[in-house]
Amino acid sequence: MTRTLLIDTDGGSDDVVALIMALRSSDVRVSAITVVAGNIPVEQATRNVLCAAELCGAQTPVCAGAERPLLRELVTAQWFHGKDGLGDHGYAPASRQADSRHAVDAIIETVLLNPGIEVVTLGPLTNLALAMSREPRIINAIGRCVVMGGAPCCEGNVTPAAEFNIWVDPEAAKIVFRAGLPLEMVGWHLCRGSAALNQEDISKILALGTPVAEFVIHSNSLAADAYHAQTGDYGISLPDPVAMAIALQPELCTASSMHYVDVETMSDLTRGMTVVDRLVVAEDERNRGLWEWAWKGQVRTRVCWTLDVTGWKAALYALLHGQDSAHG
Numbered sequence: 001m002t003r004t005l006l007i008d009t010d011g012g013s014d015d016v017v018a019l020i021m022a023l024r025s026s027d028v029r030v031s032a033i034t035v036v037a038g039n040i041p042v043e044q045a046t047r048n049v050l051c052a053a054e055l056c057g058a059q060t061p062v063c064a065g066a067e068r069p070l071l072r073e074l075v076t077a078q079w080f081h082g083k084d085g086l087g088d089h090g091y092a093p094a095s096r097q098a099d100s101r102h103a104v105d106a107i108i109e110t111v112l113l114n115p116g117i118e119v120v121t122l123g124p125l126t127n128l129a130l131a132m133s134r135e136p137r138i139i140n141a142i143g144r145c146v147v148m149g150g151a152p153c154c155e156g157n158v159t160p161a162a163e164f165n166i167w168v169d170p171e172a173a174k175i176v177f178r179a180g181l182p183l184e185m186v187g188w189h190l191c192r193g194s195a196a197l198n199q200e201d202i203s204k205i206l207a208l209g210t211p212v213a214e215f216v217i218h219s220n221s222l223a224a225d226a227y228h229a230q231t232g233d234y235g236i237s238l239p240d241p242v243a244m245a246i247a248l249q250p251e252l253c254t255a256s257s258m259h260y261v262d263v264e265t266m267s268d269l270t271r272g273m274t275v276v277d278r279l280v281v282a283e284d285e286r287n288r289g290l291w292e293w294a295w296k297g298q299v300r301t302r303v304c305w306t307l308d309v310t311g312w313k314a315a316l317y318a319l320l321h322g323q324d325s326a327h328g
């Protein structure tokens with residue numbers, strides 16, 4: 001049976017690769033793509049999403065949403081993804097316009113119309129937090145919510161403690177993590193090391209010789225340089241596509257466990273830190289008050305710890321090649 005997906009994205013160079021994967025997968029129907037400010041301002045992010053959808057020949061509704069985090073000024077990642085979010089190669093705009101609906105309205109409508117829908121978030125959680133606050137019925141209607149975000153091993157890419165999507169709008173993330181959604185957290189650690197596309201992977205994708213394959217690699221050229229400058233590692237690191245691969249093929253996450261997870265919003269040092277209660281000490285008497293919201297409501301998040309790296313790369317290649325890896 002075809003699964004229904006809603007994707008919320010901030011339109012950066014790895015986001016568009018994740019979108020391409022979902023739009024080319026025959027296992028899922030993407031019912032809507034909602035856009036949020038994050039890597040780049042929301043107008044540019046919407047243009048990028050339309051561009052990726054057009055490359056895939058998809059008519060999926062694209063809806064622009066929140067222009068800034070709930071309580072804070074927007075801090076973009078243009079140093080990483082480029083001023084246009086796609087490596088500043090001057091891609092032509094798509095011929096199609098965005099839907100006139102606001103992303104928050106689109107999330108509410110789409111979720112209520114498709115109970116059991118799977119939501120994949122690839123950017124700050126502003127749109128989803130706004131939608132849940134306005135229409136709490138969507139919480140029970142969402143069947144699965146895969147979040148690219150967080151640093152459960154406490155190795156952040158913005159600060160030592162925090163990953164970008166959570167750090168940009170920690171208040172929104174806190175609302176989402178506390179809501180009781182069936183949440184799966186795909187942290188930044190999963191796209192590091194051997195999970196980054198190496199030269200051989202890149203050459204193999206480019207050898208496909210298609211506009212989509214070329215776009216996937218070239219739109220990430222600046223991000224590859226920035227990743228090297230940031231980590232010392234080479235290659236194209238693709239956090240959102242890794243999350244999408246796990247959304248499409250859950251078995252690619254090879255170790256996961258359920259935990260209480262909360263988000264830090266008060267401290268400057270650890271703003272946006274995803275605090276994972278690995279040893280279930282949240283239920284201890286001494287933590288009463290601090291974590292009661294979680295264990296009283298049994299609000300747990302599935303934290304993905306490890307990735308089938310070969311499987312993830314095979315899934316990406318198969319989707320770019322035109323056949324789903326799930327089907328060989």
Ligand code: BDR
Binds near residue numbers: 077080123240
């Ligand atoms: C996340 O932040 C953005 O730069 C990427 O698109 C990804 O969603 C990684 O920290």
Ligand code: CA
Binds near residue numbers: 015
């Ligand atoms: Ca993103």
